[in-house]
Amino acid sequence: METNNVQLLDNSHDTNRSPSGWRILWREIVRDKLAFISLIFIILVVVFVYGISLILDQKEIVTVDLFSIHKPPSSEFWLGTDHGGRDVFGQLIVGTRNSLSIGILVTLMTGVIGIGFGLVSGYFGGTIDNIFMRILDFFMILPFLMIVIVFAAIVPKYSILSFSLIMTAFLWMGIARLIRSKTLQEKELDYVQASKTLGSSEFKIMFTQVLPNLSSIIIVTMTLNLAANIGLESGLSFLGFGFPESTPSLGTLVSYARNPQTLEFRWWIWLPASMLILILMLSINNVGQALKRATDARQRRG
Amino acid sequence: MWKFTVRRIGIMIPQIILLSILIFILAKMMPGDALSGMIDPNVDPSTIEAQREKLGLNNPWYIQYIDWLKGVIQGDFGQSFRFKMPVTELISQRLINTIWLSVVTLILTYLIAIPLGITSGRYNDTWADRLITGYTYIGFAAPLFIFALVMLWMFGFNLGWFPTGGSVKPGLTPGTFEYVISKINHLLLPALSMALIATVSTVQYLRSEIIDIKQKDFILTAKAKGASESRIYNRHILRNSLLPIAAFFGYEITGLIGGTIFIENIFGYPGMGQLFFESILLRDYSVVTSVVLLFGIASIIGALISDIILSLIDPRIRIK
Amino acid sequence: MNRELLKIKNLKTSFRIKDHYYAAVDDLSLTVFKNELLAIVGESGCGKSALAFSIMGLHNRAKIEGSVLFKDQEIANISSAKLNKLRGKEMGMIFQDPLTALNPLMIIGEQIAEIIYLHDKKLPKNKQKEKVIALLNKVGIPRPEHTYEQFPHELSGGMRQRVVIAMAIANEPELLVADEPTTALDVTIQSQILDLIKELKEDSNAGIILITHDLGVVAEMADRVAVMYAGQIVEIADAYTLFENPLHPYTRSLLNSVPNSLEVQSKLHVIEGIVPSLQKLPREGCRFSARIPWIDPSAHEENPTLHEVSPGHFVRCTCYKQFYFPDKSKEAQRNGVS
Amino acid sequence: KTDSDAKPKDEGKKTEEGKKENAKGEEQLYSIDDFSNIKTNEGEAMEGGSFTFGLVSDTAFQGTLNFNFYSGDPDAQVLEWFDEGMLTWDENYVYTNDGAATYEASEDGKTFTFKIRDNVNWHDGEPVTAEDWLFAHEVIANKDYDGPRFDSTLRNVVGIEDYHEGKADTISGIEVVDEKTLKITYIEATPSLITGGIWTYPLAKHIFGDMPVKDISSSPEVRENPIGFGPFKVESIVPGESVTYTKNEDYWRGAPKLDKVTLKVINPNVVVQSLKKGEVDTVDKFPVDQFPANAELSNVEYLGAIDRAYSYIGFKLGTWDKKAKEVKTDPNAKMADVNLRKAMWHAVDNNAVGDRFYHGLRWAATTLIPASHPEYHDESNPGAPYDPEKAKQILEDAGYKDVDGDGIREDKEGNELVINFASMSGDEVAEPLAKYYIQAWEAVGLKVELLDGRLQEFNSFYEGVGEKGDDNPNIDIYAAAWGVGIDVDPSGLYGRDAIYNFTRWSSEENDRLLAEGISEAAFDPEKRKEIYKEWQQLMTDEVPVFPTLYRSVLVPVNNRVHNYAIGDGTGMYKNEIEVTQEEPLAEK
């Protein structure tokens, strides 16, 4: 008897009757060994990378040394050097930090925009929704690459922030869509109607009633987005629209593999970065999938 | 149905116009133009200036835009500066290649996704499922360009199974059997590389869809009818779970467009993605604008197709 | 002639929750006869559906122990291929929720035709369709030809439930399990649906298990009634006996909590406490004892079994002998402290 | 090939070039002197056979397949297999009489009479006539002409301006004497005329004669079935990807030895593999950075030549005056002190750059006329060799002192001196190279910063340095490269009225020398050498720019190929190419 209404409206995730959302997420991760190891790994990487790069002399890392170009790994250069004689290990650390920063920044910004947009659109519905969806459709068809190129050319200082802003401009739509459709479902639930009869304002309902109920789906999506965004940064660098080499990123290091000589003979330049991307993305993805399972009662493992 | 299509197209038009204006403004914002870097000390700068004038590059963007729009309305997308040929013609050459690439990629994507997704969904939590899920994770994590490079390396060079550039072997007459075979041969590696990555989301989607539907009440109904396991899968679960996949088809197009830019670059495959990339670097604006517009239209049409497919195969979504 | 259609012996259906199995149907025995409507009533979560699913072999991952004999043939834990010969042909089932019980992407006709086809593969297509239309007619769908082509979402809840029934009775099963077939429906439609089920019983001599929590429905329909609590049958008797002489405290409480047409505006009886979840179910002693705390613990049996108090009337535990309703004024204070 | 194309070199839109060694070729140095530009023939050549030419490019070729219209090197590569100019030149880039036409100059050096050989015929069998040659001039001078060829060379033809502006129906300076004889009169006689100053590509009038000029470049006769009179005929084209040619039996030098030639575009990333597998016999240019790892390939021989190009660093010393159409040198520019410029030159170790980044296949440049022009390159001029101590001394003496003791010199007034450096993005070494220069300058106490903190994209770079005359005031110095025309005359790059004189530097002395270099007096090669030697010294003294690197071109050729050469004036022609076996050799 106690089954119908909620599920009709929302049959993809079933947080409504679960124990506290956060605890479930945590429990699911701990229970899933792979996800747990992944999480530990991510935390270690983050702590390590941000920690070390505090001590590391960044100028030193990007200093060109004509006499140690393309050195293979040695005790002096743990991961060898690149075509500018620069230490790859140092670049890997700083690069990981930069890539992570971008990934996190973009994920957060797209999250904020997407959530706000989706919430308003889904909650108010009707004409507002219609207009918002048209705006969203329009963003979907914009030529991402071209705009990135334009910005790369006209923005004088291409910093992590400006780069993230550009990426954000094109990546908020997915989450906005998701939040909108979830909001559409959520707002039909009686608790929202109840809040209305209790005299709460629309915005209060939206942000204090509806939003918390989307939190798990938001966490899941953002986690998965984080992985995707890190990947995207490297893709742009590959095409040559990432950062200057003075701001190393994982993508820059990988993009050196465009040089067939590097790809074939100088594995130490691109392979560690590629592996790191792969493992980082796998880890983040593992955590994300575990979280996703946690929000989907039927797939929960325990 | 028709009304719906007409309506969607109605919405499309302002979007496309807006898009084209935006592209124009952006193009204007980019430093340089088609004549940048045509530096030849023997050529009087005034000649270049005259050419700029002739090409209308010195006009304000809206004048250029209106001129261009006038042409477009008459089916003329202007002249490629670099290729000295009508954009329409240039694009149609490249478009065919890209369409072939996309079609083969799509086919491969589904050829891979459907069996994998079904296996993984039907036998979830078995070793086969874990294997497939593992693949999807890695596929999700691996950047397309690295993957493509490695594929090229492995199968193009080390093993030599596939050609490593171009869209067809030189010297074959279009239309002949050999020509077609050669075309397909050139397509396979890039298409496969893209498909192996692109298929990942479809596999994941199909898997969770099947797991989802497996637990629906109507499956119980079917069981209670005395339907066998395989019949339940074939008649009920697959039919229902492939539906969103089919509907997703249109949106795949948008994804493909992004992918072709990488793939065509890496495999030296002369298609729209490569054309777009080159034209942007060389500021061949009429081409850029047209290509972007085409991409935009393709995405919109993709979405439209998805909606139409969905409304055709899902009776619950009725479109008047 | 053997009138026994279905004989359930010591059935135990357990679900796995975190590495442990918990019985939702616990050592339950029951017999259904031909041309009989057996009603099963009980609180939500007491295991009614679990029982029905066990009979039909629909559980996915549950552990089923004990025996279910259908026409003297063991059907618990047999291969699904064998079961499939029976399901839909000799055993039909009506599900609670007509909204979700139909495949949303198949037309009604196809869905009904499927059950016919599955058990008679040689029937020509046109005959199949004729039969479907006849069935739709039988369950009272006004324009069967039209409905044949429609999709589930185009039908109202009542219509859909009729379709589900049409499907269940398509092959004139000898056993029909109806799991809350009218819960989702309006009263007027409910009575029509119930009429249909009754008709089936009369027409084809079938045995019917009607699961419901609506005592009104039971009173009107049932030949025999089994009252379930916490996975067990606590009382079973023919309908007249049960309503006139309910013995088990749970049965009595249940009957007292229904808004009774006779005593308008009076207080309803409230059963104390809540149905325990599967994991917390007391497995020893009288399972109902926690909800009648004012009854002296000694009234309960240590290992409650069913006692036959009169022919065909069984009651579990001895506590019924000492059961009384507490004073209503006191009850008001008690009810509901969390 | 067209004449004096002093185009910006190699950091340009589409050039892939680059870098250094790898695991195998670690630390190895090479020298261009060790390479020959002519392939050694091994073994017996076979009859006929086919040949595959790889056009290294990561984009498609454009397909404007006519010398009168093409722009961009890839198309020229395609063209050279089936079409050619009427004149050829020797190793000093002076026209010879070995080509499809012979020439004779008048006394005053202004009128040239050309005689086309009788057996020179278009691929369709029609003879190549004087009329066709004239027609080429007429089309290029037509106001509807949409190619890039109407340049100062052509403007030097008498009457062509009038024709261009529509004031005349014919070009008065060109006279068709008879079917095979053409006479062209030039406005000015300069030594440049005979080193590429003549338009030598006829245009088949019997095909294009009736076509509106604006339609020619996009016509099928240019794009799909192009015509020429070279050794091979185009058989089929896959647009942007590949071309197949068959031999032109009727070729005026005699039927080619090969039956078939295939040209295909190959991505720079796959060049080595294609060569190793024998998918191509040779390529137009080989990425230098991939050389060390593949120096020992068993199936190819590397040919080498000095490129007609140099890289340089330029100092912004003024602006372009759009009205007067000449440079306006600003004596107060940040970089105006020649000592500062000179010190910056001394501060960089270009030999190290060449060795480290390019394995010795690029090397320190000394003057603005590279050794690709051996006649004019002044070997005795050492330029400003690497000498950081000297650089410091010069700066010290000139008043650039470190006043506040932070290791960075302030300007003469003691104010902070930050020099903005514009460098173009391009190949992989672009960034480390720029960084290296910055570090080298920092080592002598100069603070140089990359403009906007990053490399400039091609278009922004040229816009910034002032290709349209709008100089970006934020740029103080810039790194670029020039290709040198086959005529050495540098006035297009360094003249007072040259918009491409990006430094905006000028001096009377410079004006004088540049003028003398193309005066009648300079017809005497010795005299001309003298003038340019003086000019090279002037530039070394004044340092408006300083050259950084000279470069080499490497081309691997499959061992089965005979009679193959790169560079100019070798006297070897494409009809002579032969192979020893059916398929190219593959790497063992």
Next chain:
Amino acid sequence: MAFLEVKNLKVHFPVKGGLFGRTVDHIKAVDGVNFTIEKGKTYGLVGESGSGKTTTGRAIIGLNNITSGNIKFNGQDITNLRRTDMDVRKDVQMIFQDPYSSLNPKKRVLDIVSEPIINYQKLTKSDLKKQVQELMELVGLSPDSIYKYPHEFSGGQRQRIGIARAIALRPKLIIADEPVSALDVSVQAQVLNFMQDIQKELGLTYLFISHDLGIIKHMCTEIGIMYKGRYVEQGTTDDIFNHPQHIYTKRLVAAIPDINPRNRDRQLQFRQEVKVEYERSYHDFFDEEGLAYKLQPISDTHLVALPGRG
């Protein structure tokens, strides 16, 4: 004067369609409904699914836009008052059908119950907590449980939390939209009892919406029967259950299952008779569109939708 007076209430929902989503049609969910409720009484609204009961209730509390008609509450016109900015609104509260979805799963009981209080009163944290605890006691839940989440309660307890929230502002009228139909029989009894208790205690007036006639009979003194957005009959419990006049009402009443198995056959026969009568006289009671006619009084308390006569 009536406590709540609903006059000619109409709620029409637009049906969008065609080019650019114009409104092509209307669903007349509520189509001219009149009734009054006296203070302290429980008024029952019955009808089959989709007859417009919920919509009526929601229109009164302002969750649905009213197409026409007006609503007077305690003498004040509240037809078009905005939800938030009026004090009368807090006198009308609602109890929802589904005790699971009507409580925000991410909020503690304290937050849920205090929501209306915060919206209308300025209270300190501790006062607020005290007030919530009082409310909890009032609805028979432990005051300690205010820090629990909804999922930690049973259905019946949840419904009580819903009620606590509804009475937090001491409303005068409560609209209860099928408050027990999602609950098990025994829990249902608990909530019904409790609603009666609290009605006496706080002097509440109920608009009780249900499709279960047994419950309506148990709870209500006056009843309105709805059919396709209109009233078919209205009267006291006695009027409706013992003297139904409209054929539709008769059918509804006949369909109520009798709890006594002995009446089985009689009940069946009665139902059969009513069915025959229903089919025979259908057109006497419904117009061409199958809608009910206007209500006509047949006694002081009893109104029936009959054709003609005005």
